Amino acid sequence: MDLAPARGAATIEEVAARAGVSRSTVSRVVNGSTAVSPSALDAVRRAIDELQYVPNRAARSLASRQTRAIALVIPEQTDRFFGDPFFASIVAGIGEVIGESDYIMNMLIASDDASAKALGYLRSGSVDGAIVASHHTSDTFLDRVADVVPVVYGGRPARIRADDYYVDVDNVEGGRLATDYLLERGHRRIATISGPPDMPAGIDRLKGFRAAMADAGVTPAAVENGDFTESGGASAMTRILAAGERPDALFVASDLMARGAYEVLREKGLEPGRDIAVIGFDDSAVSTAVSPALTTVRQPSLTQGRHMASVLLDILAGRPAVHATILPTEVIERASA
Amino acid sequence: MDLAPARGAATIEEVAARAGVSRSTVSRVVNGSTAVSPSALDAVRRAIDELQYVPNRAARSLASRQTRAIALVIPEQTDRFFGDPFFASIVAGIGEVIGESDYIMNMLIASDDASAKALGYLRSGSVDGAIVASHHTSDTFLDRVADVVPVVYGGRPARIRADDYYVDVDNVEGGRLATDYLLERGHRRIATISGPPDMPAGIDRLKGFRAAMADAGVTPAAVENGDFTESGGASAMTRILAAGERPDALFVASDLMARGAYEVLREKGLEPGRDIAVIGFDDSAVSTAVSPALTTVRQPSLTQGRHMASVLLDILAGRPAVHATILPTEVIERASA
DNA sequence: CTGAAAGCGCTAACAG
DNA sequence: CTGTTAGCGCTTTCAG
Numbered sequence: 001m002d003l004a005p006a007r008g009a010a011t012i013e014e015v016a017a018r019a020g021v022s023r024s025t026v027s028r029v030v031n032g033s034t035a036v037s038p039s040a041l042d043a044v045r046r047a048i049d050e051l052q053y054v055p056n057r058a059a060r061s062l063a064s065r066q067t068r069a070i071a072l073v074i075p076e077q078t079d080r081f082f083g084d085p086f087f088a089s090i091v092a093g094i095g096e097v098i099g100e101s102d103y104i105m106n107m108l109i110a111s112d113d114a115s116a117k118a119l120g121y122l123r124s125g126s127v128d129g130a131i132v133a134s135h136h137t138s139d140t141f142l143d144r145v146a147d148v149v150p151v152v153y154g155g156r157p158a159r160i161r162a163d164d165y166y167v168d169v170d171n172v173e174g175g176r177l178a179t180d181y182l183l184e185r186g187h188r189r190i191a192t193i194s195g196p197p198d199m200p201a202g203i204d205r206l207k208g209f210r211a212a213m214a215d216a217g218v219t220p221a222a223v224e225n226g227d228f229t230e231s232g233g234a235s236a237m238t239r240i241l242a243a244g245e246r247p248d249a250l251f252v253a254s255d256l257m258a259r260g261a262y263e264v265l266r267e268k269g270l271e272p273g274r275d276i277a278v279i280g281f282d283d284s285a286v287s288t289a290v291s292p293a294l295t296t297v298r299q300p301s302l303t304q305g306r307h308m309a310s311v312l313l314d315i316l317a318g319r320p321a322v323h324a325t326i327l328p329t330e331v332i333e334r335a336s337a
Numbered sequence: 338m339d340l341a342p343a344r345g346a347a348t349i350e351e352v353a354a355r356a357g358v359s360r361s362t363v364s365r366v367v368n369g370s371t372a373v374s375p376s377a378l379d380a381v382r383r384a385i386d387e388l389q390y391v392p393n394r395a396a397r398s399l400a401s402r403q404t405r406a407i408a409l410v411i412p413e414q415t416d417r418f419f420g421d422p423f424f425a426s427i428v429a430g431i432g433e434v435i436g437e438s439d440y441i442m443n444m445l446i447a448s449d450d451a452s453a454k455a456l457g458y459l460r461s462g463s464v465d466g467a468i469v470a471s472h473h474t475s476d477t478f479l480d481r482v483a484d485v486v487p488v489v490y491g492g493r494p495a496r497i498r499a500d501d502y503y504v505d506v507d508n509v510e511g512g513r514l515a516t517d518y519l520l521e522r523g524h525r526r527i528a529t530i531s532g533p534p535d536m537p538a539g540i541d542r543l544k545g546f547r548a549a550m551a552d553a554g555v556t557p558a559a560v561e562n563g564d565f566t567e568s569g570g571a572s573a574m575t576r577i578l579a580a581g582e583r584p585d586a587l588f589v590a591s592d593l594m595a596r597g598a599y600e601v602l603r604e605k606g607l608e609p610g611r612d613i614a615v616i617g618f619d620d621s622a623v624s625t626a627v628s629p630a631l632t633t634v635r636q637p638s639l640t641q642g643r644h645m646a647s648v649l650l651d652i653l654a655g656r657p658a659v660h661a662t663i664l665p666t667e668v669i670e671r672a673s674a
Numbered sequence: 675c676t677g678a679a680a681g682c683g684c685t686a687a688c689a690g
Numbered sequence: 691c692t693g694t695t696a697g698c699g700c701t702t703t704c705a706g
Binding site (some may be wrong): 009054055056057058059061062067071078079081082083085087088091092095099104105106107108109113114117118120121123124125126148285 | 408448
């Protein structure tokens with residue numbers, strides 16, 4: 001705030017003057033062009049250093065028509081975003097890959113009330129592309145983003161369009177695996193706490209559950225939907241228990257909801273893993289934090305995040321990119337089922 | 338991607354042409370100037386609508402020398418950021434206030450390996466100001482941010498400079514309150530699991546602990562530092578128990594660490610709240626999620642977040658802003674102490 | 675109330 | 691290898 005190029009950073013012009021070259025030459029070294037003589041390169045580097053020069057991003061993007069920035073859009077309320085370990089993994093995976101690129105990533109929490117602003121931002125040419133971390137069928141504003149910049153979705157979009165890009169886990173298969181696991185162990189009064197009916201992940205896991213049950217000729221004991229939160233899982237559990245005949249096994253579409261179910265079960269004097277088999281979905285940190293440790297369907301969220309980022313980078317680089325990537329799931333056996 | 342202004346959004350020029358006015362007039366309506374005739378205003382609005390015009394942010398910021406964006410910098414590893422409910426509250430508070438302004442907020446996770454990139458971003462004129470959500474003494478790169486844009490720190494900066502702005506909770510007082518609470522209930526063999534020694538919040542809470550103990554003429558049974566994570570709390574607890582005489586009370590500098598301590602205590606057959614009094618710090622969601630519910634020191638994180646955002650908005654608007662805001666803490670009595 | 679003109683700081687052909 | 695010349699899309703005086 002004192003020495004250095006005063007307040008109001010140095011410009012390329014000043015660097016050029018100090019190095020005794022033209023703006024173009026400075027621009028070349030900044031952008032790593034090889035066509036610069038060693039002496040010029042040296043002079044420019046020194047000047048940049050002395051002036052603490054950092055190119056102005058707005059000017060750069062205006063001239064080059066690209067921003068070297070991507071947005072990570074989170075269409076969720078803040079508390080759900082932070083409350084679910086799933087997002088932590090996704091973000092970590094994305095951050096890892098973007099971190100190695102020369103793009104900067106900025107996260108936008110686009111909860112309902114902030115979606116208009118987020119949309120405006122994305123449409124104003126502020127980023128070269130976007131990753132949308134989760135998806136509700138009600139997120140219509142997202143469609144308008146894809147009209148302006150390349151978008152990669154986390155999870156199958158509610159309405160797939162031919163040129164969409166997305167990375168998903170095989171939720172249908174995961175739901176089926178979980179259900180088969182329960183079926184194989186002789187359970188027949190199987191209930192499920194499903195995900196929200198407005199999210200593809202929720203819909204697909206339930207679909208897998210239903211398919212497995214149908215294949216086995218077994219009728220579901222109960223189907224209640226939660227919203228992927230702990231409290232949502234708890235109230236779904238309460239409803240199931242209130243409904244009548246107690247199930248002997250339970251497929252819960254997310255670990256967090258399973259934790260909520262655990263609590264309700266215990267309140268009713270039912271011990272998970274002993275009185276009722278419970279299998280979750282995610283294999284997030286909560287599955288080992290609860291007791292008994294939760295048997296669950298593992299979904300590779302970190303990998304999913306990495307893939308999303310790679311696909312976007314491919315698109316931006318003009319490389320051929322895969323439209324649909326589906327990652328496998330597997331049952332992780334622990335103590336609850 | 339088809340109709341509308343093709344790919345490559347409409348420009349102000351096109352809007353002006355369509356509305357039959359000059360660029361200046363379009364600019365005026367976009368920026369809400371009153372000096373526009375009703376008829377022109379109407380024509381421009383219609384044109385904007387038809388063309389789906391959104392001003393280019395780069396061009397705008399280049400010309401106006403402001404970005405209408407602020408950065409929320411998180412100098413933490415991704416897993417700690419997501420793992421600690423403290424950040425959820427801070428972000429929610431900030432988001433709330435920024436959401437009502439016409440600034441857009443972008444979150445930057447500036448973990449060690451990403452800090453150079455983040456710094457470059459902040460210095461490239463991409464934002465008008467920044468909020469730094471937490472602070473380690475090792476975060477020297479942050480000092481260089483403050484040289485370029487106004488910064489508001491969450492928590493007292495490690496080295497305060499005269500013109501710094503920050504919003505903190507009274508950590509020293511909080512540590513003292515917690516300790517006094519234990520002392521007043523007759524405990525004398527009091528240990529503490531402190532925060533990381535490189536974070537002001539950790540340092541200050543420990544300082545309060547020490548001051549209260551000294552005032553009471555009692556020597557601490559043990560002082561072990563954790564790192565504000567659950568596992569850090571667990572290993573600190575293990576060390577305390579291994580060290581010798583078992584304490585009868587424990588002040589843990591964060592709820593999350595207290596949860597870790599709970600586990601270790603139980604493994605050793607010690608029941609929190611019965612065999613050993615435990616008081617935490619934060620009053621985050623985990624304090625009621627654990628059993629027995631954790632007596633803790635409440636810090637108003639949501640409020641802190643709101644304040645941080647307000648201060649930054651004040652600065653940016655050229656309004657007088659408060660340099661240091663210190664928020665009060667209070668003990669919330671529950672079952673563990 | 676409105677248009678013309680002059681940049682903001684940078685990149686990108688285009689000559690040399 | 692290097693400088694010159696045009697803009698990128700917008701805001702902002704300054705006249706009128």
